[in-house]
Amino acid sequence: MKLIAADLRALANLPASPAGRRIVFGMGIGLGILAAMSWQLAALASRHIGNLVARDGADDAPLLGLLGHGLTICPVVATWTGLAMARQQLFETPELVLWRQAPIAAMRGPLQVFVRAVLVSTLWAATLSSPWLVTVLRQTPAPPLAYALVPIAILACTAPLLASMLGVQIVLVRFLSGRWLRLLLALVAALASVGFPLWLLLTLFRGGRERIAALSQAAADGGADLPPSVAAAARLLTGAATGEPTLPNLLPVVAWLAAAIAVLLVAAPLHSRAHERYVESDRPLWRRRGRWSTSLTANMRRKEFAQVIQQPGALIGFLVFAVLVFVLSQRNVLVADILSRHLLPRELRHTAAMLTWWFLAILLVLYAHMGRLALWDGRQWSLYVSSPAHPGRILRGKLQAIAVFLLWPLVLVTGAGVYFLGADASSLGWFAGFASAGSLCALGVVATIGTWPRLLRPDADGQILQGGRSFLAAMVMVTTFQLTMLPAILAWAWLLQRSARRQLPRAAVLELAPTALALALAYGLLVAALGTWLGQRNYRRLLAAR
Amino acid sequence: MTDTTLRIETRGLGRDFGGKWAVRELDLSIREGELYGFLGQNGAGKTTTLRLLAGLLRPSAGTARICGLTHERDARAVKQRLGFVPDTPPLYDYLTGRQYIALVASMWRVDRRTRDERTERLLHLLHLADVADELCKGYSHGMRKKVHLAAVLATAPDVLLLDEPTTGLDPGSTRRLKDLLREETQRGTTVMFSTHVLDTAEQVCDRVGILATGRLRAEGSVAELRAAHGAASLEEVFLTLTDGDAATT
Numbered sequence: 001m002k003l004i005a006a007d008l009r010a011l012a013n014l015p016a017s018p019a020g021r022r023i024v025f026g027m028g029i030g031l032g033i034l035a036a037m038s039w040q041l042a043a044l045a046s047r048h049i050g051n052l053v054a055r056d057g058a059d060d061a062p063l064l065g066l067l068g069h070g071l072t073i074c075p076v077v078a079t080w081t082g083l084a085m086a087r088q089q090l091f092e093t094p095e096l097v098l099w100r101q102a103p104i105a106a107m108r109g110p111l112q113v114f115v116r117a118v119l120v121s122t123l124w125a126a127t128l129s130s131p132w133l134v135t136v137l138r139q140t141p142a143p144p145l146a147y148a149l150v151p152i153a154i155l156a157c158t159a160p161l162l163a164s165m166l167g168v169q170i171v172l173v174r175f176l177s178g179r180w181l182r183l184l185l186a187l188v189a190a191l192a193s194v195g196f197p198l199w200l201l202l203t204l205f206r207g208g209r210e211r212i213a214a215l216s217q218a219a220a221d222g223g224a225d226l227p228p229s230v231a232a233a234a235r236l237l238t239g240a241a242t243g244e245p246t247l248p249n250l251l252p253v254v255a256w257l258a259a260a261i262a263v264l265l266v267a268a269p270l271h272s273r274a275h276e277r278y279v280e281s282d283r284p285l286w287r288r289r290g291r292w293s294t295s296l297t298a299n300m301r302r303k304e305f306a307q308v309i310q311q312p313g314a315l316i317g318f319l320v321f322a323v324l325v326f327v328l329s330q331r332n333v334l335v336a337d338i339l340s341r342h343l344l345p346r347e348l349r350h351t352a353a354m355l356t357w358w359f360l361a362i363l364l365v366l367y368a369h370m371g372r373l374a375l376w377d378g379r380q381w382s383l384y385v386s387s388p389a390h391p392g393r394i395l396r397g398k399l400q401a402i403a404v405f406l407l408w409p410l411v412l413v414t415g416a417g418v419y420f421l422g423a424d425a426s427s428l429g430w431f432a433g434f435a436s437a438g439s440l441c442a443l444g445v446v447a448t449i450g451t452w453p454r455l456l457r458p459d460a461d462g463q464i465l466q467g468g469r470s471f472l473a474a475m476v477m478v479t480t481f482q483l484t485m486l487p488a489i490l491a492w493a494w495l496l497q498r499s500a501r502r503q504l505p506r507a508a509v510l511e512l513a514p515t516a517l518a519l520a521l522a523y524g525l526l527v528a529a530l531g532t533w534l535g536q537r538n539y540r541r542l543l544a545a546r
Numbered sequence: 547m548t549d550t551t552l553r554i555e556t557r558g559l560g561r562d563f564g565g566k567w568a569v570r571e572l573d574l575s576i577r578e579g580e581l582y583g584f585l586g587q588n589g590a591g592k593t594t595t596l597r598l599l600a601g602l603l604r605p606s607a608g609t610a611r612i613c614g615l616t617h618e619r620d621a622r623a624v625k626q627r628l629g630f631v632p633d634t635p636p637l638y639d640y641l642t643g644r645q646y647i648a649l650v651a652s653m654w655r656v657d658r659r660t661r662d663e664r665t666e667r668l669l670h671l672l673h674l675a676d677v678a679d680e681l682c683k684g685y686s687h688g689m690r691k692k693v694h695l696a697a698v699l700a701t702a703p704d705v706l707l708l709d710e711p712t713t714g715l716d717p718g719s720t721r722r723l724k725d726l727l728r729e730e731t732q733r734g735t736t737v738m739f740s741t742h743v744l745d746t747a748e749q750v751c752d753r754v755g756i757l758a759t760g761r762l763r764a765e766g767s768v769a770e771l772r773a774a775h776g777a778a779s780l781e782e783v784f785l786t787l788t789d790g791d792a793a794t795t
Contacts, residue, residue, distance in 0.1 A: 292648035294661065299652040303641060310681060311640040380636040386600045387653040388625035394653075545604045545617060 042135035048216035053139040062220035068234035069219030070132035074125040074157030081121035082165030083192035089113040091278040107268030121158045146240035153233035156253040163260035167267035174270040177277035190320040300397025329416035343499045345506040350427035354417040361409035370450035378464040391539040406439045440524030441484045444531025451538035553736035558608030568594040583747035584740040586757035592740035600630035629703030635694035639683035647697040654701035668696040687714035708739035763787045
C-alpha cells in the first residue's frame with residue numbers, strides 16, 4: 001500500500017509545481033475534449049438507440065449488444081496502455097532501481113506497474129465509453145445501481161487484458177531477451193502510440209448520420225459476438241438495467257478480474273531477472289564503425305545520422321511515420337476532393353494529391369527536426385559554447401542531416417502515390433520536383449525558427465530548454481511554414497479557377513509545368529538560403545555566453 | 547609590463563543571479579604549468595567561477611583573461627586554448643566513446659593523426675580502451691567523466707578547468723587522474739580544478755584558493771596556508787575559514 005500511497009501523493013503534488021500544473025492541464029484538456037466528443041457521438045446516436053431498445057422491448061439482446069459496443073472501447077484502450085506505456089514502466093521507469101533495492105516482495109514492482117496501468121486505462125476508457133453506456137442506460141428504466149456498476153464493468157474490460165499483456169511481456173523479456181526483442185517491443189509500442197489516436201480519429205469519431213445509424217444497428221445485433229470479458233461486463237450492466245439479480249452476473253466479472261491478477265502473479269516473480277536482461281540488451285542494433293573525419297561539419301552530420309541509426313527508438317520513429325503516412329494515404333485523407341475534380345488533367349490531380357499528403361506529412365516532422373538544431377543537444381550545450389568551433393559550421397552539419405531526413409516524407413509519399421493512386425512517371429516527376437522545392441522551404445523555416453533565441457532558453461546549468469514555449473514554438477513553426485507555402489496555395493487556387501472555366505487543357509498544363517517548377521525551385525532555394533543565414537545569426541547568439 | 551606566464555588572470559570578477567552574487571571581487575593569478583585547487587563549501591561559487599572562466603557565463607563585474615585574452619574580445623582564440631570538464635559530462639548517449647572524442651576533436655580542429663594518437667594514448671591511460679566502442683548511454687558516471695576528460699585532453703588545451711573531477715571515480719581512476727594532471731602540468735598545461743576532497747588538493751596542488759560565499763578567503767600553497775593559520779592540516783584551515791559562513795548560510 002505504501003507504493004500506491006506514494007503514487008497518490010505524487011499525483012496530489014502535481015498542481016504544486018508549474019511543470020505539474022502543465023501536466024494536469026494538458027491531461028485535463030485532452031480528456032475533456034475526448035469526453036465532449038464522446039458525448040456528442042452518443043447524443044447523435046441516442047435516437048437510434050432509443051428506437052432499438054424500444055422496438056425489442058422484452059428482448060435483452062439489443063441492449064446487451066449496445067452496452068457491449070460501448071465497452072469494446074475498453075480493451076482497445078487497455079491494449080494501447082499495455083503496449084505503449086506499460087512496457088516503459090515495466091522495464092525503464094526510474095523507480096525500478098528503488099523497488100528492486102527495497103525489502104519488498106519481488107512481485108511488488110510489476111504489481112505497482114499494473115495498478116498504474118489500470119488507473120490510466122480506466123480513466124481513458126471511462127472518458128471514451130461512459131457517455132455511450134450512460135446514453136444506452138438512459139433509454140431503459142435502469143435503477144441507480146446500473147449506473148454505479150459502470151466503473152466496475154469498465155474495469156473488468158481493461159484489467160484482464162492489461163494483466164495478460166504485462167505478464168506476456170515479462171515472460172518474453174525474461175526468456176527471449178535480446179536486442180531484436182527489444183526492438184520488436186519498441187516497434188509495437190510505437191505502433192500502438194500512433195495507432196490509438198488514428199483509431200480515435202478514423203474509426204471511433206468518424207461522423208455521418210448514416211454511419212451512426214448503421215453503427216447503432218450493428219451494435220444492437222452484435223451482442224452474441226462480444227469478447228468474453230466484455231460480454232460478462234455487458235451482461236452485468238444489462239441485468240442491472242432490466243432488474244435482474246446482480247450477484248449472478250457479478251461473479252463472472254469478479255472471476256475475470258481474479259484470473260487477470262492470477263496471471264500477473266504467475267509472471268511477476270520473473271520480473272526482476274527480466275529487468276536485468278532488458279538492461280543487458282540495451283545495445284545498438286547496428287553501429288557504424290567507419291572512422292570519423294576531422295571536418296566539424298561532416299562530423300556533426302555524422303553525429304545526427306549516428307544518433308538515428310544507433311538509437312533503435314529513433315529508427316522506429318521513422319518506420320512508424322511511414323505507417324502513418326500510408327494509413328493517411330490509404331484513407332484518402334484531404335485528397336478526395338482533389339481526385340474527384342475530373343476537369344483537371346489526371347497528372348495534375350495526382351501531383352496535387354501527393355503534394356497534399358507530402359504537406360501533411362512534413363508538418364508532422366517539422367517540430368522533431370527543429371529539435372535537432374538545439375533542443376535535443378540541450379545537455380551538450382556547454383560543450384558547444386566552450387568550443388572554439390564556428391557556430392555556422394555546427395549548424396551547417398545539422399542542416400545537412402536535416403535536409404536528408406526531410407527527403408523521407410517525399411520518398412514515402414512517392415510510394416503511396418504509386419500504390420494508392422497508380423501515379424505515372426510524369427506525375428511522380430512533377431511531384432518530386434515540387435516537393436523538393438517545398439523541402440527547401442521547410443529547411444529554411446526549420447533553420448530560422450529552430451534556432452530562434454526567443455523560443456529557447458538556457459537554464460541555470462547552461463542547458464538549452466524550451467520549457468512552456470514548446471507549444472508556441474510548434475505553432476510559430478507551422479504557421480511560418482504555411483506562410484512560405486502561400487505562393488503554392490495561390491497557384492493552386494488559380495489553377496482551380498481556370499479549370500472551373502474549362503480553360504485548362506492538358507497541353508497548357510504541360511506547357512506551364514516546367515516554368516512553374518523552375519520558379520518553385522528558385523523560390524525554395526531563396527527561402528533555404530535566407531533561413532540558413534538567419535539561422536546562423538541566431539546560432540551565434542545562442543552560443544554566446546549568458 | 548604584462549606577465550606572459552600568466553594563464554588565468556581575473557580582476558574583480560563577479561557574477562550575480564537576480565541580485566544575488568554567486569562570485570564577487572575575485573582576483574586570481576595562475577601561471578603556466580601550475581596546478582591550482584579551488585576549494586569551497588557547496589554553493590560557495592566554485593562552479594560559477596569555472597563557468598565564467600570557460601566562457602559559459604558572462605561576468606557581471608570585472609574581467610577574466612585566459613592566456614592574456616578575454617572571452618569578450620577573442621572568444622574563439624580563448625576557447626581554442628581552453629578545456630573544460632564540467633561535473634555532468636555533456637556526452638551524447640547514442641554515440642560511442644570513440645565517436646564522441648572524434649566529434650570534440652573536430653570542434654577544436656585537431657588533425658586526424660594527432661587525434662588518433664592522443665585518443666589511443668588517453669583511452670589506454672584512463673583504462674577506457676575496452677569500452678571505447680560502446681555507446682555512452684551504458685557508461686557509469688565515472689566512465690562518462692573519463693571519456694569527456696579524454697576528449698578534452700585530446701585537444702591539448704593550454705588551460706584545463708575541471709569541476710569536481712574526482713567525484714564518481716574509483717580509487718584507481720582517481721590515482722590515474724592525479725598522475726595525468728601532474729603530467730599535463732609538466733608539459734606546461736595550467737590546471738585549475740574545484741574539489742571537496744581536501745586530501746586530493748593537499749597531495750597534488752601547487753597552490754589552493756579557498757572560496758566562501760563567493761569571495762576568495764585565502765590563497766597559497768598548502769604549507770603557506772597552514773603556517774599562516776597555525777593549522778596542522780588543510781582541513782583545519784578550510785574549516786577555520788568557512789565555518790563562520792556555514793553558520794550564517
